[in-house]
Amino acid sequence: MTPRRRRMLFIGCLLLGLAAATALMLKAFEQNLLYFYSPSQVMAGEAPEGQRFRLGGLVKYGSVKRAEDSLDVQFVLADCEDSLPVTYRGILPDLFREGQGIVAYGQLSTGQNGRLFVADEVLAKHDENYMSPEVAESLKKPDGASCMPPGMLNAGNREN
Amino acid sequence: MKTWFHQWGSPPHFYERAARWTPWFSVLALVTLAYGLIGGLVLAPMDYQQGQGYRIIFVHVPSAWMSMFIYTTLAIAGGIALIWRMKLAEVYIAAAAPLGASFTFLALLTGSLWGKPMWGTYWVWDARLTSELILLFLYLGVIALYSAIEDKRSAARAASVLALVGVVNIPIIHYSVEWWHTLHQGPTVTKFDKPSIDTAMLLPLLSMALGFTFYFAALALVRMRLGLLQRERYSRWVSDMLNQSQVKS
Missing domain, CATH: 2.40.50.140 (Nucleic acid-binding proteins)
Incomplete structure (x- = not known):
């Protein structure tokens, strides 16, 4: 394995690990982020x-x-x-x-x-x-929408 | 491909090319910004809900896009700098980070000024605003790290690592309005559906975004040339070039 290959692998693993850690962290804080x-x-x-x-x-x-x-x-x-x-x-x-x-x-x-x-x-x-x-x-709808339009809650009432 | 890579990695070659490209990017920036400003501030109709106040999107949205785009390029350059040890990528990080920080600041500032009349507050700690603020801090971190270390090779390496680490924030910023309830609106243009914006507003908005990109490209090239000269001030090609220009004048 050349040094360049090793660096490439290292950076790849670093990014993957970070992404996984962040995903878990965000999942844990989900309620606080609402x-x-x-x-x-x-x-x-x-x-x-x-x-x-x-x-x-x-x-x-x-x-x-x-x-x-x-x-x-x-x-x-x-x-x-x-x-x-x-x-x-x-x-x-x-x-x-x-x-x-x-x-x-x-x-x-x-x-x-x-x-x-x-x-x-x-x-x-x-x-x-x-x-x-x-x-x-x-x-404009004649009676006006009294229900939440899709954009309002963004992700909507997603089940967690 | 390999020779192309090597040619572009060569500082004197890049220095010369960048000088030729800068005026083209500047002209393109002027044209697209002129159309975007006139189309957005004069020709576009007002918004059904926000009246004339919505027109701040013509600055706010392109700056926010640029803030994320530039950070992504920083991370890519950081990867190239770490893996291939390419000097140009290191110079790019130092040149582009302050520009990206400025766009981030502009996005936060215009958004805040927009928030007061529309939302009723300058600032809220919702997921979109907070993650964009973190992006500003990441930029400042890259800049500070690069300037704090004397040896520019190791400075660039440290800054590259930070740029790479921070890139996880980019998808968070983009999807924050979809993953969580936020006060910030959801995506208007960057979604899979048809953009939910009048074409008369969308075209100047895209033109402004192009204009910001060209403007950034022109500035980044100028800053990279300056950075290259500083980094390579003891090298042969710089002294050759200076001698030549002295002979000419």
């Missing part, structure tokens, strides 16, 4: 109880209620399977609207009728579609 949980994950009890976490979903059509004398907002975040009511006090990002993908940071508590997510930070997520307003208008 930026947010979806409503169905929360309802299934996968989100940490009594701890602050992020909740991501679409703002359900017709669910946004603003208080008249304060910045309190109430809305429902939904994915294709489940939904969760959210309360928030503060200024919402420009992209916030019904049907928009939203990531809220806060914690679970119990409201009058079941679970309630109390958020203290609301971020808007935009999707990967770029088109002119005219095209968007012509594509």
Whole structure:
């Protein structure tokens, strides 16, 4: 074996080993790398109880209620399977609207009728579609999508 | 093939070729950047959701692509430098790493400026943003390692190892938005489906990406020539060349 061959083999093994180590590490940290949980994950009890976490979903059509004398907002975040009511006090990002993908940071508590997510930070997520307003208008579904579009959750609710 | 490899590995040969190629890359960069900027900032329609603000993609996306592309070339050059001990590959790493770091910084900066109006925050620790930040640190590590070691041969070898090790981060950056829930959007152009972007926006975007690549190529060639001169300052071909140019003037 020439020295060059040996170096080639060494670098090949180095890269393979690194790739394997990284893959295992990422697999182990999978839960921590999730930026947010979806409503169905929360309802299934996968989100940490009594701890602050992020909740991501679409703002359900017709669910946004603003208080008249304060910045309190109430809305429902939904994915294709489940939904969760959210309360928030503060200024919402420009992209916030019904049907928009939203990531809220806060914690679970119990409201009058079941679970309630109390958020203290609301971020808007935009999707990967770029088109002119005219095209968007012509594509618009009559009732508006209230279910998660494929791009919103990226990998979707993959089973691990 | 073997002679081609050897010819290209020869510093004087490369030095001369690179000088001839630089103006061509510069002109190509100017043309594609001009079309990309006019097409993107003036001609393309505004976005249905983000209005005019989306136009930052014409800088943000090409810089992010460049940051990953340049790092991949660094790793390849690192492999060549370690296996074949090719001097040019070592010079390439030193020349390209600061450029790659600049593109990474630009991608992070423009993304942050974009994030505030659209997402409502400058920065979040989601998988995409964090892995891109790690890429910046990898670049800085390569640069620091190369400059910290006096003997440039061993400096380049150390930097090559780091470049190779760091390359595992590249697929992580690319797939981060598919593997995990992130605030960052999923891929628009680099996916197997049809790109989900209006053609009037896509063409200037691709032109900007080409322009960034040509611009990088031109700069990298200039920096490599400088690096070669420094590394080879005691060698025959450099003194020959300098003597010749003195005779001429």
